Amino acid sequence: MASQTGRNEGAVGGSVLRLDRVSKFYGAKVALDDVSLTVPDNAYVALLGASGSGKTVLLRTIAGFETLDRGVITLKGKPVNEVPAHRRAIGFVFQNFALFPHLSVVDNVAFGLKNAPGVKLDARAIDTKVRAMIELVGLSGLEGRAVTAISGGQRQRVALARTLVTEPQLVLLDEPLGALDANLRSRMCGELRRIRERLGVTFLHVTGSETEALAMGDQVIVLDQGRIAQIGQPDEVYTRPLDARVARFLNCYNLIEGRVEGRGFATEGRLLPCAQIGPAGAEIYALRQDLIEVAPPAQGPNEGPRLPVTFVASEYSGPSITSFFKLPSGAVITVENHLSHRDPQVFEPGRSYDLTWKVDDALILARGTGARA
Numbered sequence: 001m002a003s004q005t006g007r008n009e010g011a012v013g014g015s016v017l018r019l020d021r022v023s024k025f026y027g028a029k030v031a032l033d034d035v036s037l038t039v040p041d042n043a044y045v046a047l048l049g050a051s052g053s054g055k056t057v058l059l060r061t062i063a064g065f066e067t068l069d070r071g072v073i074t075l076k077g078k079p080v081n082e083v084p085a086h087r088r089a090i091g092f093v094f095q096n097f098a099l100f101p102h103l104s105v106v107d108n109v110a111f112g113l114k115n116a117p118g119v120k121l122d123a124r125a126i127d128t129k130v131r132a133m134i135e136l137v138g139l140s141g142l143e144g145r146a147v148t149a150i151s152g153g154q155r156q157r158v159a160l161a162r163t164l165v166t167e168p169q170l171v172l173l174d175e176p177l178g179a180l181d182a183n184l185r186s187r188m189c190g191e192l193r194r195i196r197e198r199l200g201v202t203f204l205h206v207t208g209s210e211t212e213a214l215a216m217g218d219q220v221i222v223l224d225q226g227r228i229a230q231i232g233q234p235d236e237v238y239t240r241p242l243d244a245r246v247a248r249f250l251n252c253y254n255l256i257e258g259r260v261e262g263r264g265f266a267t268e269g270r271l272l273p274c275a276q277i278g279p280a281g282a283e284i285y286a287l288r289q290d291l292i293e294v295a296p297p298a299q300g301p302n303e304g305p306r307l308p309v310t311f312v313a314s315e316y317s318g319p320s321i322t323s324f325f326k327l328p329s330g331a332v333i334t335v336e337n338h339l340s341h342r343d344p345q346v347f348e349p350g351r352s353y354d355l356t357w358k359v360d361d362a363l364i365l366a367r368g369t370g371a372r373a
């Protein structure tokens with residue numbers, strides 16, 4: 001991104017942001033616990049975590065709205081712990097957009113630029129930049145409209161344009177799609193990616209939705225109880241969650257309790273073969289819902305991993321059918337069949353089946369308490 005302030009110069013090792021052992025306490029409550037991470041230049045980074053995991057506190061700490069109790073935050077190679085929020089050149093997009101209701105689209109966007117510290121531009125230069133940004137976010141034609149007279153998606157674009165026009169070195173987005181309905185949310189996902197790619201600035205996007213994080217991020221950071229649970233590319237996090245907490249949060253794994261015995265995993269009165277034995281203390285056998293086959297009960301010895309189940313019910317959801325089966329222990333296993341792959345299988349409630357899968361598709365995981373980055 002071109003800059004009139006030179007803010008984008010001085011990157012160190014291709015990273016825009018680094019956190020070293022950052023902690024934040026509210027009384028006895030540990031909101032951020034020894035968080036270390038590096039955010040690359042020119043990337044879309046999704047920060048995923050359950051409610052209360054510390055996502056907003058982390059963003060607010062990076063922005064400078066909160067002080068740290070421990071650790072160092074480095075922006076473009078410079079420690080910024082002592083730098084006030086308005087001097088960090090970080091853009092912040094809030095979930096509720098925080099627009100000025102009495103101002104038009106163009107005036108909302110211009111506001112950020114007119115009031116940015118250290119930026120001295122004449123009215124004409126401001127107008128040129130503002131109009132270019134309005135065009136970039138797809139709002140041309142709505143410049144004079146009051147922000148109370150445009151749609152939710154359009155307000156989201158105004159909020160984004162108002163932040164981006166100041167040419168921040170990093171943009172923090174706190175649940176930016178949370179106020180939009182599902183259809184608009186998926187459209188805006190693509191828009192945000194496109195806008196970011198054109199500008200080349202890093203977006204750090206907080207979300208509680210695993211699908212949003214996996215779809216948006218070049219990199220996904222999973223936060224759990226104030227600690228980094230995993231950092232990786234979306235497919236890596238999706239196919240190789242580091243522990244059972246990350247797997248549970250991804251919402252697409254069955255997590256079966258048991259224990260490693262020799263070269264197998266003992267559960268439900270069986271010893272399931274394992275391709276890998278997993279970390280010390282591994283007590284969870286994780287099976288992705290879409291990698292399970294349902295077969296008639298087997299006669300004779302098992303060839304691969306297999307568990308006897310009873311069919312409970314199925315749910316149809318357009319592109320897929322989700323079926324629920326009960327294990328002998330009573331635990332429920334979810335099986336997802338994508339209808340583009342094959343015709344739907346029909347199961348009889350109360351009838352016995354066997355679940356099978358490839359031994360390589362199972363993960364043996366520890367319960368997880370959060371891994372250091």
Ligand SMILES: Nc1ncnc2c1ncn2[C@@H]1O[C@H](COP(=O)(O)OP(=O)(O)OP(=O)(O)O)[C@@H](O)[C@H]1O
Nearest residue numbers: 026029031049050051052053054055056057058208
């Ligand atoms: N000002 C505060 N005083 C005391 N505790 C706080 C304060 N702000 C946040 N917390 C606590 O810190 C933890 C992390 O909060 P945070 O708002 O970052 O969660 P979050 O992951 O953004 O959640 P959500 O997705 O629900 O917004 C929570 O337990 C919260 O109650």
